Amino acid sequence: MPRLTDARKELRRAQIAEAAVRCFGRNGLERTSIADITAESGLSAGSIYAHYRNKAELVQAAARAVLIKRAKVLGDYAASDTPPGPDELLARLIAAIDPAEARVGVQTWGEATTDPAIRHIVVDMTERMRAMLHDCVTAWLVRVENHRPDGAGERAAPIAHQLMARYQAELLYTALRSPTEETAP
Numbered sequence: 001m002p003r004l005t006d007a008r009k010e011l012r013r014a015q016i017a018e019a020a021v022r023c024f025g026r027n028g029l030e031r032t033s034i035a036d037i038t039a040e041s042g043l044s045a046g047s048i049y050a051h052y053r054n055k056a057e058l059v060q061a062a063a064r065a066v067l068i069k070r071a072k073v074l075g076d077y078a079a080s081d082t083p084p085g086p087d088e089l090l091a092r093l094i095a096a097i098d099p100a101e102a103r104v105g106v107q108t109w110g111e112a113t114t115d116p117a118i119r120h121i122v123v124d125m126t127e128r129m130r131a132m133l134h135d136c137v138t139a140w141l142v143r144v145e146n147h148r149p150d151g152a153g154e155r156a157a158p159i160a161h162q163l164m165a166r167y168q169a170e171l172l173y174t175a176l177r178s179p180t181e182e183t184a185p
Helices: 006-027 034-041 045-051 055-079 086-095 099-112 116-143 149-176 179-183
Strands: none
Touching: 006 034, 006 045, 006 055, 006 099, 034 045, 034 055, 055 086, 055 099, 055 116, 086 116, 086 149, 099 116, 099 149, 116 149
8 A cells, every 4th residue: 555645644634634523513522423524534444543543633633623724814814915904804704604613613612621632722722813813903003003013012912802702702602503593594
């Protein structure tokens, strides 16, 4: 059997993690089995176990995958020549919420209260996201609102904190909606 390159391994791990996110979002963390993820990914159980030792590692990978997507969006906004203001930034983030990913995120927050490995991922990614929100708001204050760079960071901190709280509230709200509410016009 040919050996997988590092790039191919990462693609396969991402494929498995994305299948896990879909399954966790649909069935919940507890009710999703490796067999469900196998069926969703189209891969064999052996292939999944070659990349992840157990379901706990898959939960961690799924949580990381969901949070990394949001982090990338924020990084792109902060790097923009004209970063969006706080209201527009929040509106864009909310518009990009995927209901299945929101359910995985909320379930992961719950698991973080009892699982130190997941707690580490959630705390790390939350802090990164808050820092990126801070960078976005700072960039907006400097580039759009013409604030001095030396004071913009301090002014951005409470705004970023509020944005994070409002975004997390929207994630929770989205996660709690029923599937019929998601498809209603």
